[in-house]
Amino acid sequence: MKEIILGLLDERAYDKLKSVQREIAPQDLAELLQELREDGRKSDVLTLFRLLPKQAAAEVFVEMDAELQEALIRDYSDGELRSILNELYLDDTVDLIEEMPANVVRRILKVTDAKTRAQINEILNYADDSAGSIMTVEYVALNGDMTVSEAFARIRRTGVDKETIYTCYVIDAGRRLVGTVSARTLLLADEFETIADLMTPHPFSVTTDTDREIAVNLFEKYDLLALPVVDREERLVGIVTVDDAMDVLLEETTEDIQKMAAIIPTEKPYLKIGVLETWRHRIPWLLIMMLSATFTQIIISGFEAKLQSVVILTAFIPMLMGTGGNCGSQSSVSVIRSLSLDEIRLRDVGKILWKETRVAIVSGATLAVVSFLKVLLLDRWLLGSAEIDAAVSLTVALSLAVTVVIAKTVGCILPLLAKRLGLDPAVMAAPFITTIVDGLALLAYFCMASLLLASRFSTAV
Amino acid sequence: MKEIILGLLDERAYDKLKSVQREIAPQDLAELLQELREDGRKSDVLTLFRLLPKQAAAEVFVEMDAELQEALIRDYSDGELRSILNELYLDDTVDLIEEMPANVVRRILKVTDAKTRAQINEILNYADDSAGSIMTVEYVALNGDMTVSEAFARIRRTGVDKETIYTCYVIDAGRRLVGTVSARTLLLADEFETIADLMTPHPFSVTTDTDREIAVNLFEKYDLLALPVVDREERLVGIVTVDDAMDVLLEETTEDIQKMAAIIPTEKPYLKIGVLETWRHRIPWLLIMMLSATFTQIIISGFEAKLQSVVILTAFIPMLMGTGGNCGSQSSVSVIRSLSLDEIRLRDVGKILWKETRVAIVSGATLAVVSFLKVLLLDRWLLGSAEIDAAVSLTVALSLAVTVVIAKTVGCILPLLAKRLGLDPAVMAAPFITTIVDGLALLAYFCMASLLLASRFSTAV
Numbered sequence: 001m002k003e004i005i006l007g008l009l010d011e012r013a014y015d016k017l018k019s020v021q022r023e024i025a026p027q028d029l030a031e032l033l034q035e036l037r038e039d040g041r042k043s044d045v046l047t048l049f050r051l052l053p054k055q056a057a058a059e060v061f062v063e064m065d066a067e068l069q070e071a072l073i074r075d076y077s078d079g080e081l082r083s084i085l086n087e088l089y090l091d092d093t094v095d096l097i098e099e100m101p102a103n104v105v106r107r108i109l110k111v112t113d114a115k116t117r118a119q120i121n122e123i124l125n126y127a128d129d130s131a132g133s134i135m136t137v138e139y140v141a142l143n144g145d146m147t148v149s150e151a152f153a154r155i156r157r158t159g160v161d162k163e164t165i166y167t168c169y170v171i172d173a174g175r176r177l178v179g180t181v182s183a184r185t186l187l188l189a190d191e192f193e194t195i196a197d198l199m200t201p202h203p204f205s206v207t208t209d210t211d212r213e214i215a216v217n218l219f220e221k222y223d224l225l226a227l228p229v230v231d232r233e234e235r236l237v238g239i240v241t242v243d244d245a246m247d248v249l250l251e252e253t254t255e256d257i258q259k260m261a262a263i264i265p266t267e268k269p270y271l272k273i274g275v276l277e278t279w280r281h282r283i284p285w286l287l288i289m290m291l292s293a294t295f296t297q298i299i300i301s302g303f304e305a306k307l308q309s310v311v312i313l314t315a316f317i318p319m320l321m322g323t324g325g326n327c328g329s330q331s332s333v334s335v336i337r338s339l340s341l342d343e344i345r346l347r348d349v350g351k352i353l354w355k356e357t358r359v360a361i362v363s364g365a366t367l368a369v370v371s372f373l374k375v376l377l378l379d380r381w382l383l384g385s386a387e388i389d390a391a392v393s394l395t396v397a398l399s400l401a402v403t404v405v406i407a408k409t410v411g412c413i414l415p416l417l418a419k420r421l422g423l424d425p426a427v428m429a430a431p432f433i434t435t436i437v438d439g440l441a442l443l444a445y446f447c448m449a450s451l452l453l454a455s456r457f458s459t460a461v
Numbered sequence: 462m463k464e465i466i467l468g469l470l471d472e473r474a475y476d477k478l479k480s481v482q483r484e485i486a487p488q489d490l491a492e493l494l495q496e497l498r499e500d501g502r503k504s505d506v507l508t509l510f511r512l513l514p515k516q517a518a519a520e521v522f523v524e525m526d527a528e529l530q531e532a533l534i535r536d537y538s539d540g541e542l543r544s545i546l547n548e549l550y551l552d553d554t555v556d557l558i559e560e561m562p563a564n565v566v567r568r569i570l571k572v573t574d575a576k577t578r579a580q581i582n583e584i585l586n587y588a589d590d591s592a593g594s595i596m597t598v599e600y601v602a603l604n605g606d607m608t609v610s611e612a613f614a615r616i617r618r619t620g621v622d623k624e625t626i627y628t629c630y631v632i633d634a635g636r637r638l639v640g641t642v643s644a645r646t647l648l649l650a651d652e653f654e655t656i657a658d659l660m661t662p663h664p665f666s667v668t669t670d671t672d673r674e675i676a677v678n679l680f681e682k683y684d685l686l687a688l689p690v691v692d693r694e695e696r697l698v699g700i701v702t703v704d705d706a707m708d709v710l711l712e713e714t715t716e717d718i719q720k721m722a723a724i725i726p727t728e729k730p731y732l733k734i735g736v737l738e739t740w741r742h743r744i745p746w747l748l749i750m751m752l753s754a755t756f757t758q759i760i761i762s763g764f765e766a767k768l769q770s771v772v773i774l775t776a777f778i779p780m781l782m783g784t785g786g787n788c789g790s791q792s793s794v795s796v797i798r799s800l801s802l803d804e805i806r807l808r809d810v811g812k813i814l815w816k817e818t819r820v821a822i823v824s825g826a827t828l829a830v831v832s833f834l835k836v837l838l839l840d841r842w843l844l845g846s847a848e849i850d851a852a853v854s855l856t857v858a859l860s861l862a863v864t865v866v867i868a869k870t871v872g873c874i875l876p877l878l879a880k881r882l883g884l885d886p887a888v889m890a891a892p893f894i895t896t897i898v899d900g901l902a903l904l905a906y907f908c909m910a911s912l913l914l915a916s917r918f919s920t921a922v
Contacts, residue, residue: 023663025665025683027682027683152648155648156648156649159645159648159649160649165645165648166627166644166645166686183627183644183648184620184626184627187613187616187617187620187626187644188617188620188621202484204486219707220707220708220711221488222486222488223704225627225686225703242686242703242707243684246680246681246703246707246710247681249707249710249711250681250710250802253714254798254802257718257721257794257798258794258795258798260718260721260794261790261791261794261795262787262790262791263791263794263795269799269802269804269805270795270796270798270799270804270805270813271799271804271805271809271812271813271816275816275819275820275823276823278816278820279820279823279824279827282788282791282820282824283824283827283828285787286784286787286788286791286824286828287827287828287831289783289784289787290780290783290784290828290831290832290861291831291835293779293780293783293784294780294835294839294840294843296776296779296780296783297776297777297779297780297840297843297844298776298843298844300775300776300778300779301773301776301844301845301846304772304773304775304776304846307772307775308769308772311765311768311769312762312765314761314765314768314775314778315757315758315759315761315762315765316758317761317775317778317779318754318757318758318761318778318782318899318903319751319754319755319757319758321779321782321783322750322751322754322757322782322895322896322899323747323750323751323754325786325895326723326746326747326750327743327747329722329723330722330723330724330743330747333718333719333721333722333724334719334722334724334731335731337715337718337719337731338730338731338732341711341715341730343730343731343732344730344731344732348732351732352731352732355732355736355739358736359736359739359740359743362736362737362740363740363743363744363747366740366744366748367744367747367748367751370748370751370752371751374752374755378755379755379758382755382758382759383758383759383762385762385765400751434783434786435783438779438783442779
């Protein structure tokens with residue numbers, strides 16, 4: 001496709017280019033323009049973009065990355081910029097403004113009319129993670145006393161500019177949301193029926209300051225195509241559409257995954273983040289966790305003299321701590337994911353703890369038995385150590401069992417505790433828990449050794 | 462709400478119950494019935510469900526969990542079962558059959574007519590992770606030579622049973638998909654225009670055996686409400702709707718997250734999985750990783766004699782391995798997530814490696830400097846060890862830097878390698894990588910000690 005377009009550009013076959021571009025989806029055309037820009041063909045990008053009819057240009061524009069958008073705006077005359085902006089939905093304009101540097105934003109605001117500017121400012125005022133910040137104000141509003149045919153007339157007259165016409169919102173004289181009616185219901189109804197008879201009353205709605213994650217979960221639960229957003233006086237101010245909800249869902253999940261991996265979340269795609277920015281998002285947790293490992297250092301060096309008496313015990317430290325970390329992350333990640341899918345609530349804490357404890361006991365027993373046999377039979381021969389005998393194997397195996405129980409308990413409790421305290425459960429995932437479990441596992445190990453290897457495990461070498 | 466309904470049940474106020482139930486969303490009513498069942502009120506559940514009109518009953522039924530569905534089917538007469546099944550969309554019936562035990566499935570198939578049974582069998586034959594397995598066969602098909610008003614007549618006549626009427630599919634005489642036309646376009650068009658003039662030709666489509674994850678990503682990328690599914694001869698056989706796509710998206714993400722946490726994926730909600738089943742999903746990776754820790758054991762015990770000469774080095778092992786694990790999981794999780802969001806491709810391997818190497822060098826340097834100062838200034842005093850001096854601090858710091866570089870490189874390479882080999886990148890996440898990085902980190906540490914602490918770090922105590 002790229003070759004065809006480059007060929008037509010060389011021939012200046014603009015009419016053909018126009019019809020070729022019509023066949024390409026906006027998302028794909030945006031990607032192609034980005035590739036051309038990366039190849040250094042800036043003027044070709046501008047030419048291709050200028051060949052697009054206004055509305056198509058707007059559709060391609062919203063799919064581009066911020067760099068290309070900024071470049072195009074800079075190359076554009078005020079008139080061209082205005083005609084593109086007129087075609088954008090308001091939520092896309094707001095997204096654009098949030099991405100652009102200040103001087104570009106000034107130009108954008110300069111060419112928009114006063115009413116749009118006021119609406120933009122209103123949406124920009126909503127908190128970043130609120131339903132207000134992701135809503136669009138382009139929706140179809142109907143009145144209850146309209147007939148079906150009047151409703152269709154309204155849709156035909158105003159629907160072209162609306163982001164969706166498949167759900168229409170019924171409002172009263174005070175603009176309060178009183179119901180919804182789907183285009184499907186309208187299509188299947190008799191043309192003289194009134195909207196008030198056809199509408200579903202008491203529709204789900206969120207307020208502008210509802211957390212966007214909560215709003216998005218409603219889409220998933222109730223299979224919605226759009227969700228109305230009202231202000232504190234129940235007046236309809238906008239809607240969230242399913243495509244934006246899906247984007248938010250993906251963003252929120254990516255954020256959760258990043259947090260679980262001890263990364264400070266970012267919305268930018270992997271390859272668009274510079275080295276230093278990546279470093280800034282990754283180094284804080286690494287530093288915190290490196291410094292908090294001081295606890296394990298203190299524990300080990302506290303038992304240093306004893307460790308020297310049965311030095312083979314050192315060899316099992318990584319295995320113990322690794323298994324502890326893995327068990328902890330299995331529990332914490334299960335709990336964190338279930339919390340964000342709304343499968344479990346805080347009040348289930350008893351059930352969760354009871355379940356994890358039983359899983360921990362069964363898992364701990366399995367791992368203990370396997371490791372006892374493995375240490376006694378395989379390691380003795382593999383590590384060629386005369387020190388390994390039944391007592392050492394038992395010490396390792398029992399410590400492992402205790403570690404598993406500690407890890408799974410801590411792993412399920414901490415995310416719930418975070419949630420209870422109003423923090424994000426996802427930051428309580430693997431790395432954080434590992435630091436705690438590491439310390440407890442070592443303590444368990446050394447206590448077990450003092451108990452079972454009493455005669456050998458002492459400062460008297 | 463529960464109290465109101467229980468009160469009305471006691472009063473046997475069935476008419477009131479009917480109107481109350483009408484006000485509740487199917488999802489919420491399903492949850493309420495599940496709660497009542499858990500409270501032991503089985504006959505109340507049946508009463509409430511029988512009060513629902515047929516279509517509402519079907520809507521509530523698909524939202525219930527498998528246990529309640531099974532219980533209701535067992536309590537139902539064949540006639541009642543048939544009338545519910547008639548109201549279900551085919552994809553929901555297929556989901557139901559996949560969940561139910563064999564004897565229930567036999568009853569379901571007994572009461573469905575031959576044509577539906579054939580369609581069910583066809584969908585059941587598609588692989589679990591294919592687009593065919595999540596499609597519905599209820600869609601609106603139009604012909605190119607229809608006019609807009611003929612199209613509306615078709616929609617009104619057949620649309621009631623269709624899962625969506627907002628995108629209509631244009632097929633030729635051989636049932637081959639030739640275009641789509643949205644209800645929006647039809648509504649805004651003149652009634653005498655023909656579908657062929659209005660339709661968007663060459664629509665996106667997938668085949669029945671396309672991976673469902675790929676199909677779902679198309680929704681996100683192209684903001685679709687529905688996606689047509691064709692067979693190998695390009696004939697339209699079904700569509701995937703956006704609500705099902707969203708469910709799949711969540712399921713696939715949950716699977717990825719579970720794999721990253723070394724859990725064998727399951728679709729069941731957390732509290733619905735028994736202890737032994739949870740154990741079965743978690744124990745395999747725990748065993749594998751425990752056993753593979755044998756490598757770190759061998760390395761440590763190989764250096765055992767030397768370690769005894771500078772025993773304080775043992776205290777830093779957890780910190781080194783922990784930081785290595787965290788660095789590795791940051792990189793691997795970033796790469797895995799970007800791969801599944803389609804932000805990076807295999808051909809970007811050079812860019813990714815170059816980026817991670819630079820991030821690793823900057824992060825390694827930061828961590829090394831901080832840890833050098835911390836070990837020298839804080840630990841010396843905190844651990845009260847005379848052994849800690851500049852040489853030991855330097856050994857720890859430099860080993861840390863090397864570990865970070867190893868961890869980040871391994872962390873980004875392994876998921877890409879897995880993808881290249883046709884495996885799931887997500888299994889190459891934190892736990893797996895940690896095992897490898899642990900071993901390499903220890904080797905680096907001991908080599909560094911041999912180099913920098915040559916005089917002390919030797920078997921000659």
